Every structure is written in structure tokens, then in C-alpha cells.
Amino acid sequence: LLKEHEVTDMFPLRPGNLPSISVKHIVFIARPKLVLMDLVADYILSLRSKQSIPVEFHLFFVPRKSELCEKHLNNRGVLGNLSIQEFKCDIFPFDSDVMSLELQNDFRENYLEGDPTCIYNSAQALRTIQQLYGIIPRVFGKGMAAKQVWDLLCRLNKEEQGMGPKGSQTSCIDHLLLLDRAIDFTSVMSTQLTYEGLIDELFGIKNSTATFPGHKFVSPDEPSPEAAAREKRRIILNSGEELFQELRDCNTTAVGAALSKKARVIKTQLDERHNDKSVQEIKQFVSRLPQMLANKQSLATHTAIAEYIKEATDCFEFHDTIQCEEDFLNCIDNEKTSPFIEDLIAQKAPLTKILRLICLQCVTGSGLKPKVLEHYKRELVQVYGLKTWLTLCNLEKCGLLKPQAGTRQYAVLRKALHLTMDDSELEAREKSYLSSKYTPLSVRLAEHIARNKAWSGVQDVLGLLPGPTVDELQTLQPRMARRNS
Structure with missing residues (x-):
């Protein structure tokens, strides 16, 4: 084209x-x-x-x-x-149920640099969605940025009034939930433990695409296996691929069994060619053969990816990291210096990994005790250099590092919203298997809105979270009807 x-x-x-x-x-x-x-x-x-x-x-x-x-x-x-x-x-569709503005530094720009451009871009994107799918009648939100997006969207809608009907005349979306990242730092500090999440943790997913080393993708009949092994493989990851759709939300412990089951199904389908068949059955088999071969190739691809993931998750350091996260998420030993974090600093582990754990300890403890915070700062600056001090100052400015306050908000939220559970890996319906047996706060709030269609029942919990609460009703424009009315 x-x-x-x-x-x-x-x-x-x-x-x-x-x-x-x-x-x-x-x-x-x-x-x-x-x-x-x-x-x-x-x-x-x-x-x-x-x-x-x-x-x-x-x-x-x-x-x-x-x-x-x-x-x-x-x-x-x-x-x-x-x-x-x-x-x-304004907005890019990456999957059947995922759209993104792809603003990678919007949190930094808004909270650290004071640049509210992302607020305007978010409001414009929502305006575009409403032009395509109609006015969203119920709007809920929590956090300062969520309120700013909602206020700006209202202003943009008022400016558009008087210009006549534009876009869809049917309301296709029932509810809009706006959440400020600042209300839920915990979820992004925990290690993702699903198949897709670990791909993102280990290799990075950008624009629904991940890049992997090539050596595990080399097939036996490759003409030049050494050259193929040196080439990196870019794999598209979205729900258009049947196997990835099945695997993406599986906990890493369940991926192997899912791949084995799929391999048996594919083998059974391909073995049908050895059975005595009529001409009509042979024609049907031949018509299904391209899809079966595509499934076989997909299985080989995801088996190779699963092997990369297993190599990373089988090491002691990975398990120690997950255990450290689980302790913090369950409010265990999050008021004193962590020996595991101190060991990582002594080993000069990647700075991002250490800061992520320290920030997780901070947000789950509603801050760090002043002595603990100063100890971490001193150790980091001594090992990683003076430039680390600027990073620490930026984290403090964003609220990711702070001295401990009187109220233990996270401890109350954890019990009120059932954020942590035991043996969650065995519970397929629970979201706790996403990371360290922890159900993201954002998910719990979304579940509540989907179930109750209102904030009623969690007002006390919302009071523990920073920023204002949004609970608004948008009136439908004349001649606009609800899709299910």
C-alpha cells in the first residue's frame, strides 16, 4: 500500500x-x-x-x-x-479490548514537571470515544488527575454544544471509570506473574510487540542455524492469536500444563491423516491443514518464550524477590530495613529493581520510618553515586518515597477490599495470581463499579485514597438513546 x-x-x-x-x-x-x-x-x-x-x-x-x-x-x-x-x-487500538494513548512519560510530566498536557490529551481521547460511541451516561473516578480530566471533558462538551449532533446517536458504553495512578502505586511496583506480564517484565512489550533472543526459536531444519540464533525475534502479542489469548492471563506456574495440553490436541488433529478416510473427509482435513500448521508454529513460538521465562523465574533471586514483595504486601516487616534490599544494594543490582522494592515497602507501610528512609538513601548514594540523589528527590516529589505518616492507609485498604489472599494461584477466578498473591486496588474498584453501578458501600475506603471522588451523570443529547433501552 x-x-x-x-x-x-x-x-x-x-x-x-x-x-x-x-x-x-x-x-x-x-x-x-x-x-x-x-x-x-x-x-x-x-x-x-x-x-x-x-x-x-x-x-x-x-x-x-x-x-x-x-x-x-x-x-x-x-x-x-x-x-x-x-x-x-488521540488513541491507538492495540487489541479487541485495549486502547492506549501511548504517553509513556505522562505521569512524570504531570506530577514531577507540572506539565498537564496529558490531562488535555486524555480528555480529547475520551471526547473522541464519545463521538464514536455516544455519551457515556455514568462517570466515576478517583484522584486529582481523574477529576481534572472529567472537568476538562465537561468543558470540551460544552464548547461543542450548539454545533449540532455529531457522531453516534446511540449510547454504547454504560460506565466510565477514571483512576489516577497516584491512588494505586502498589500495583505497578509488584512483579507481574502472568504469562503476558512476565514477558513485559523480562523483555518489554511495546505496541503489542516483544523482542526475544533468537537461539530458542531455531528449528532443526533451519538452513543456517547459527545466523538464525543471532537474530532477534519480534513477536506480535494480541488476542488475534488463539494460543496467546489462552495463555496471556495464566499464572506462570500454569503455562507449562496449558502448553502440554495444546500440544496433545494438535498432535491428535495431525494424526487424523493416518486414519482411513473417505474423499470428503480428506478434503475437509486438507481445508483445515493450514490452520493446524499455524497452530503448530504458534505452539513452538510460545514454548520457546516459556523456556526463556522459566530460566528467569527458576533462579533463587527471582523467588527471593517475590517473597520480599509478598511480605511487604501482607504488611510483614515493612517498618524496618529489609536484609534482602540491603543485599541487593551490596551486590550492586540494577538500581530500578532496588528502587521498585523500596517504593513498594514505602507505599504498603504508608511511608518509611525516618531512620529507615535515611539509611536507604545513604546506602544508595554511596554505592550508586551522587547522581542517585536526584532520582530519590524526584521519587519523594511524586509521593513514592516519604516519611511514615500516622494513618496506615494501605493496611486498612488491604483488609477492607481483600487485596491479599492465601493460595491464590489455585483460584482461577481471583485476580490475586496477577502478582504476588495481591489483587490490584484498581481492579477491586473496577469490580465494585461493575457490580454495584455506584460508589455506595466503599465511601469510607475512598476517603483513605488521595484526591477527590467523581460520581456524575451525563445527560444524553436530544435524539440520543441508550443502546439497550
Whole structure:
């Protein structure tokens, strides 16, 4: 399709020299970030000095323009060379039930740098969803950012009034739940223990794609196995693949059994070719053969991924990390320095891993005792250097590190919302198997809204969480009806 529209080539916008190509038009598609504007300016200035053939440059901002970026381009002397437009893509669908704004640094920008752009982008995305699927009649939320998004969405809706009906005239979505990340730090500090979660923990999932080392994917009939083993494999992970859909929410302890069961099913299907069959049965088998072979390849792929995961999860350090997390989540020994964390610091383990555990201890203990907090700070700065002090200051500013307060909010929330359970790995219906036998607070709140259609019954619990509570009713526009009315 791109070739049909005369697209010669595509390159990621990264530091360094982009390949020189002989074309009449060069199109940049970028987020409104100053660092990206520098890359655009560097490339234009470099190409302008080398190439005599006139080239037209076009810059598309995603999702909208930025005056600051345009001013920066003007200061770099390239604004006059650019045709600037907007690519208004507010939200990206990654799966049948997942959409994302893909704003990777929005929490940092909002809470640390005081840049509320993500609030505006979130409100615009919700506005787009309502234009497509109709006004959402009931809106619930918790947290300062959730309230800000709701207030801005109301303002945008008022500005749109008087312009006539736009988009869907049927309300297809019954409830909207807005949750500020600041009300639930605990869930993101715990290690994910599902199949998909561990892929994300160990290899990272970006845009529904993960990259793995190649050596476990090499098949026996590979023409050059050594070269294939050196190549990294990029695997698309979404519910369009039947096997991944079955595995993604399985606890890591259940993945092996699920793969074995699938292997037996595929073997039984392929062995049918050895049975005596009529011509009609042979035709039916042949018609199903491509899907069976695709399932066999999918099984080989996920078996290789499961082997990578098993190698990581079988080590003692992984089990010790999970045990440390479980202790903190169950309010065990979270008021004193952790010997395991001290050992990790002494071993100079990855700083992110250590900070994640310290922050988990802090949020589950409603803060750290001043002596414990100062001890951790001193040890980290001595081992990892003075630059770590800035990171610690940023974590304090965001509320992830703080001295212990009088109220133990997490301890009350844990009991009131049943956030931790015993032997949760055996309970398929419970969400506790997601990480360290802990059910995310966000999930409990979503379950309550789905079940009760209101905050009633948890008002006392909500009072322990930071920020205002949202409980609003959006009136449907004239001529707009509920889908199930």
C-alpha cells in the first residue's frame, strides 16, 4: 500500500545521521517533544548543506501542534523549510479490548514537571470515544488527575454544544471509570506473574510487540542455524492469536500444563491423516491443514518464550524477590530495613529493581520510618553515586518515597477490599495470581463499579485514597438513546 502511494522508504527518528535518499518530499511524523524537534532540525540542516536537489519537508505533529516546538524550530532556523500539519490520532487500538494513548512519560510530566498536557490529551481521547460511541451516561473516578480530566471533558462538551449532533446517536458504553495512578502505586511496583506480564517484565512489550533472543526459536531444519540464533525475534502479542489469548492471563506456574495440553490436541488433529478416510473427509482435513500448521508454529513460538521465562523465574533471586514483595504486601516487616534490599544494594543490582522494592515497602507501610528512609538513601548514594540523589528527590516529589505518616492507609485498604489472599494461584477466578498473591486496588474498584453501578458501600475506603471522588451523570443529547433501552 505504501509503495502504491510512492513511499520510497521509512526510518525511525533517532540520533545520528539518517540515510541519504533522493526524493522530492520528506515527511516527519513526531510527538511534540523538543528533543525530537532537534533531530528534525539537524537532519534538515545536514541535508540542506549536502543536497543540491530541492526537497520539500513536511512535519506532522501527533496528536496536535505545539507552539513551543514551532518556536524551537524557528530558533533552529528550519521553520521556513517545513510544512506543518497535525495528525489527530488521540488513541491507538492495540487489541479487541485495549486502547492506549501511548504517553509513556505522562505521569512524570504531570506530577514531577507540572506539565498537564496529558490531562488535555486524555480528555480529547475520551471526547473522541464519545463521538464514536455516544455519551457515556455514568462517570466515576478517583484522584486529582481523574477529576481534572472529567472537568476538562465537561468543558470540551460544552464548547461543542450548539454545533449540532455529531457522531453516534446511540449510547454504547454504560460506565466510565477514571483512576489516577497516584491512588494505586502498589500495583505497578509488584512483579507481574502472568504469562503476558512476565514477558513485559523480562523483555518489554511495546505496541503489542516483544523482542526475544533468537537461539530458542531455531528449528532443526533451519538452513543456517547459527545466523538464525543471532537474530532477534519480534513477536506480535494480541488476542488475534488463539494460543496467546489462552495463555496471556495464566499464572506462570500454569503455562507449562496449558502448553502440554495444546500440544496433545494438535498432535491428535495431525494424526487424523493416518486414519482411513473417505474423499470428503480428506478434503475437509486438507481445508483445515493450514490452520493446524499455524497452530503448530504458534505452539513452538510460545514454548520457546516459556523456556526463556522459566530460566528467569527458576533462579533463587527471582523467588527471593517475590517473597520480599509478598511480605511487604501482607504488611510483614515493612517498618524496618529489609536484609534482602540491603543485599541487593551490596551486590550492586540494577538500581530500578532496588528502587521498585523500596517504593513498594514505602507505599504498603504508608511511608518509611525516618531512620529507615535515611539509611536507604545513604546506602544508595554511596554505592550508586551522587547522581542517585536526584532520582530519590524526584521519587519523594511524586509521593513514592516519604516519611511514615500516622494513618496506615494501605493496611486498612488491604483488609477492607481483600487485596491479599492465601493460595491464590489455585483460584482461577481471583485476580490475586496477577502478582504476588495481591489483587490490584484498581481492579477491586473496577469490580465494585461493575457490580454495584455506584460508589455506595466503599465511601469510607475512598476517603483513605488521595484526591477527590467523581460520581456524575451525563445527560444524553436530544435524539440520543441508550443502546439497550
